[in-house]
Amino acid sequence: MKGNDPVKLLLLMRDTQSRLMLQDSLEPLGIVVIPCDDEEKFFELSKSGDFDLAIVTHGKSEFHADNMLRKASAFQSMPVIVLATECSIEDAIRIMQAGAEDLVLHPWEEQTLKVAIEGALINFPLRQKKSLQRLRQKQRNIVCKSPKMLKVLEIARSIAPSKASVLIQGESGTGKELLARFIHQESDRRNGPFVAVNCAALPDTLLESELFGHEKGAFTGAVTRKKGKFELADKGTILLDEVTEMAVSLQAKLLRILQEGEIDRLGSTSPVSIDVRVIATTNRDIKQAISEGKFREDLYFRLNVIPLTLPPLRSRTEDIPLLAEHFLKEFSKEYGKVGLIFANNVMEELMSRRWQGNIRELRNIIERGVLLARGREVTLEDLFFDENEVNQSEGISEGSMALNDMFNLQDVEREIIKKALVKTGGNRTHAAKLLGISVRTLRNKLSEYRKMGLVL
Incomplete structure (x- = not known):
């Protein structure tokens, strides 16, 4: 292949809508996605040597990724990421032991996929290095003007060139991983890769192998040596x-x-020297975890060389308009609705809310509004239709429900699903995203309703 060719990804996935959504998400990053839904065709293509990496889906309605990984000798020279629609701990262990480079659990968020793909490409020879650099550069900017956030960024930028460990604390959804990436990108001296590991996503036995790697024969299923995330x-x-x-x-x-x-490494008799900068994040009260014996105090002192705390969105309300406009442009472009604007009363409502889910919640609400917008404006009804419809249809308002005012939860759920399908023109993928559930969950719900003789 020529030097300017993009990264080529071979995708094995049965669900057509999910394949299309994945292609739409990855191709702007300079990744050409070649999809297929047949095992034999997948094996045939994988042996061609034309691909930089592969993605295989695992689940009852998809494939048995662990069996496929063991069958495909071609995978020895190509990293494989497994996307699991449903996965037990036992499945996860078998998949990783079979040689998967990474395992991503459903729902598959775009940022998580980017990190997984970047990590998979690091350890394998690429025909074209610029595509990996392009992938790394496609990170969201940190949008802010509040003095609290500007101070955090000032400190982060000043310590970025050092090797000092950083501990980032803050509520869920405040952007801790984004800040970690900012620190890495601001460090000219540390030109190696950025590798992210979610310590809560894997069982302890699997996490140890993921972090530190293992030697061939270290445990049942360890058929080759594997570098851990620290080495990568x-x-x-x-x-x-x-x-x-x-x-x-x-x-x-x-x-x-x-x-x-x-x-x-697991099973190794000699240590491996590494030069790695460690950034750790948590949304828990770490001192309470220490007092409960769940976190080592000496490790806390080692990690807490540079402590950074991200403020919740409710304490930096001056950033809400900036973030809202940023997300509006992002999703308008993504969904082909360029030129959308907020209705007159929207910004006042956004700034008055508490945002318990912080920036992540705001981002999801704006995405919902863009999806539902029928005209040129994104309205309050587009953004908060679930709250409005439940309150109106059931006659419920905060503080007005008496103890004997009962309602059927299944009826409310069915009504909300019906409204979502109507507002998205029957598009199940968009309706599921609007409702915050997977397409599979939505299909199961609709199947239940049909069995009950109900038609939405």
Whole structure:
């Protein structure tokens, strides 16, 4: 292939709508997605050597990823990411032991997929390096003007070139991973990769192998040596997301890495030296976790060299208009509705809300509004239709329900699903996104209603 060719990704997925959504999400990053829904065709294409990586879906209605990984010898030279529609702990262990480079659980968020793909490409020879650089550069900007956030960014920028460990604390949805990426990108001296690990997403036995790697034969199913995330992040940055969810036994190994600068692969007899900058995040009260014996105090002191705390969105209301406009432009472009504006009363309502889910909640609400907007304006009804419809249809308002005012929860659920389908013109993918559920869950609900003799 020529030097200017993009990264080529082979995708095995049965669900047509999910395939199309994944293609739409990845192709703007310079990734050409070649989809197929047949195992034999997938194996045939994978042996061609034309692809940089593969994605395989795992689940009852998809494929058995662990079996496929063991069958495909071609995968030895191509990283494979597994997207699981449903996955038990036992499934996850088998999939990773079979050689998957990463496992992403449903729902598959765009940012999570970007991180997984970037991590998979780091350890494999690429025909075209610029595509990986392009992928890394497609990160969202940190949009703010509040003094609290500007101060955080000032500190982050000043310490970025160092190797000092950073502990980022803040509520869920405040942008902790985005800040970690900002620190990495501002560090000219640390030109290695950025590797993110969600410590809460994997069982302890699997997390240890993911972090530190293993030697061939270290355990049943370890058919080859595998580098861990720390080795993959050499000369760069590793993000330990939700570090307080890590088992105490693994915390001891992490402490040794911070102290000695070396890791021990599972089954290895000699340590491996690494040069990695560690950034950890948590949304828990870490001092309370220490007092409860769930987090090592000595590890806390090692991680807390540079402490950064992200303020909740409700304490930086001056940023809400900036963020709302930013997300409006982003999703208007994504869904082909360029030129949308907010209705006159929208911004006042957005700024008056508490936003318990912080920036993530605001972003989801704006995406919903863009999807539902019929004309040139995004209205309050587009943004908050679920609250309005439930309150209107059931006659419920805050503080007005008496103890004997009962209503059928299933009826309310069915009515909301019906409204979502009407507002999205029957598009199940958009309706599911609007409702905050998977397309599979929506299909199951509709199937239940049909069995009950109900038609939406």
